[in-house]
Amino acid sequence: MLTYDLQKGNRPLYEQLYFAIRHDIERKHLAAGKRLPSKRLLAKHLNVSVITVEGAYDQLVAEGYVRAEPRRGYFVCSFEQVAPAEKRASEAYSEADDSLVCETDEVLTQPDISFDLSGAQSPSGLFPYAAWARTMRAVLSEETESTLQKAAHPRGAYELRSAIAAHLRGLRGMDVSPDQIVVGAGAQLLYALIVQLLGRERIFAIENPGYRRLLQIYRANDVRCVPVMLDDAGPVPDELLRNEASVLHCMPSHQFPTGITTPVGRRQELLAWAAKKSSVNGANRYLIEDDFDCEFRMTGRPIPALMSMDAHNTVIYTNTFTKTLGATFRIGYMVLPKDLSQKFAENLGFYSCTVGALEQLTLARFMLSGEYERHINRQRTHFRRVQNGFVRALDATEASPFIKMHHVGAGLHFVLEVAESQAGVSAYKGENDPAVYEQALYDAALKRGLKLAPLSEFWLADRCTQSSPLSNNPQFMINVTSLTEDDTRNVAQLLSDAICEICMA
Incomplete structure (x- = not known):
């Protein structure tokens, strides 16, 4: 016992x-x-x-x-743990990191859409304007010109980096130093810095299905990218060996768009892969941990960050404030291992920080005062109520026998799988093409003013004949954060009507 x-x-x-x-x-x-x-x-x-x-x-x-x-x-469960190095970098020299937020490719919604369940529409009415305004006024009245000038440091204002380090220590259990943190104007700029830091001659692996804009950003920086297939535990290590990649961009705590949480056994496999040098050119391997919605795990404790398990200084942690403060706040950050932090200072230290001094110092005070944590707690409570309310309402509709919901509570989105009914297959799959069935469901929802995000849209390689690598049934990424609690029952009924129209055709 x-x-x-x-x-x-x-x-x-x-x-x-x-x-x-x-x-x-x-x-x-x-x-x-x-x-x-x-x-x-x-x-x-x-x-x-x-x-x-x-x-x-x-x-x-x-x-x-x-x-x-x-x-x-x-x-x-069975898993192999990577042997620790003699000393973790974070014990001798720490920095904070930043994860790049996943935003959907489409920014503008169609005019006839009443409810956007694809995550493209940001929630409204949640930002604490009064608290933010008070904090900004205090910065303007109390900070000196010298302090504002120092905020142009290549890594960003020390005050903000210190606040981020404290936030990561409390939320993610990461013992990092402000000197490891680099602040930048959003995810896209930070990706470009990572490419310059690691080198364009590398092969970058990206999860498939995954974030299509990420692929576009890396390719725009002259990097060769290869997709790595997912199974139900996350990125498949054997594929990394086959495609000769030396960098993997992954989302282990809550993958976008599948919602998968990578279990500890697979995490150890990925860390073991990164701990070995590339068999092609002997280069060090790295994992870029994109922790885009870690603040919004709805059930249990937050999943430990991959960087907190790293004993060989192979993980670059990335995050932004877009999910917590809104898309207008183009502030992101990354945490570098010791060797890369030193390399950043030597090779990229000529850059000025791309985030304005006033924004940085206001955000630093906002975090250190406790307002930021209180804001996140209010958001999490609100999103949990909306998500749970929507799931309960959908479960109570006529569509319930045809659907399965995966990874509810793991973050801001979950996956809705629609089983193929015999009637639906007969009516919409005459050529035995699952894409036709998926499109029929998408169109039926759109006709009712609902925008869905089919998982097939997130394939990074050639379009496959199935919606996701985990099922032959149509699957959709569902994000209900733009809804109010009063919307949930009505939207669930509209979605149920769309599903029943196809499945009971």
Whole structure:
């Protein structure tokens, strides 16, 4: 029986239990395949509630340490852990990082669209204008001209980099220094800096299906890009070896658009790949961790950042403030490993920061005052209510027998899969082409004023005959953040009507 000393304090009991079991799994004290005690039995043994044990088990399942088997219980997963280097870079020299936000390719919506479920439309009415205005007035009245000039440092204002480092330490468990952080005017500029830093002669691998604009940005910077296929655990390592890439741009916490969370076993495989030099030219390999909506995991604790697991200084962490503050805030940041941070200072230190001093210093104060964290908490609560309300409403419609929803609560979007009914197949798949069935569903929704995002639109290579690598059924990325709570039932019914029109044709 598992025995741990759980103490009431600042950390919730379920987190203490989660960390204790995870510690035992990582150190092989709990062998792969071992069956964990039932939730009720362990709760009684530890004198805690069943909900506490359930919360710990759910987090372990989400991160891939444990698998749940219906009517059998919970079992320890098998994975190989990369041996740590002698010293982690973050222990000697740390910096903060930034992840580049995933924005859909289309910025303008069609005029006849009433509800955009593709994520292209930003939510309105959530930005704390009053708090932001107060903070900006304080900066204008209290900061000196000298401070404003220093904000043009190539890495960005020290005040903002310090605030970002503190934010990452609290949210992502990343022990990074302000000196590792580079601030820039949005994701696209940061991608270009990464290319200059790593070199254009490299081959960059991008998840497929994935963010099409990312492919366009790298190619515009004269980089050769190759797609790497996904399975249900994320990027497939064997494909990285076949295509000779030395850089992988990935989204391990919540992949766009499939919603996949890469489990710990696959993460260790990717880190092991990055820890070895390229077999083609002996170059160091790197993982670019795009953590675009990490603040908005709706269930359980945030999934640990890949960089927090990196023992060989191979991960470049990237993020932006676009998802939290809105698309008008073109501020992003990246965290570099020690060697790349030094290389940035030597080779790219001639750049001035591309974000204005006033914006940087205002954002720094906004974060350090606690306003930013309170704003995120309000957003997360709102988005959770909208997403949960929409899912419940859709489950209660006539379309329920035809649909499955994947990765709900993992972030701002989830995947809706529509099963092929015999009637729908007969009516819309006379040539046995799944794309025809998918298009029929898309058109039926559009006719009702709903814009959907088919997963097939995110294929980066030649268009495949299926919607996603995980299913032959049509799948759609659903983002409901632009809806209000009052919209959810009406929109769910409209989507149900569209699905039933096709599936019951």
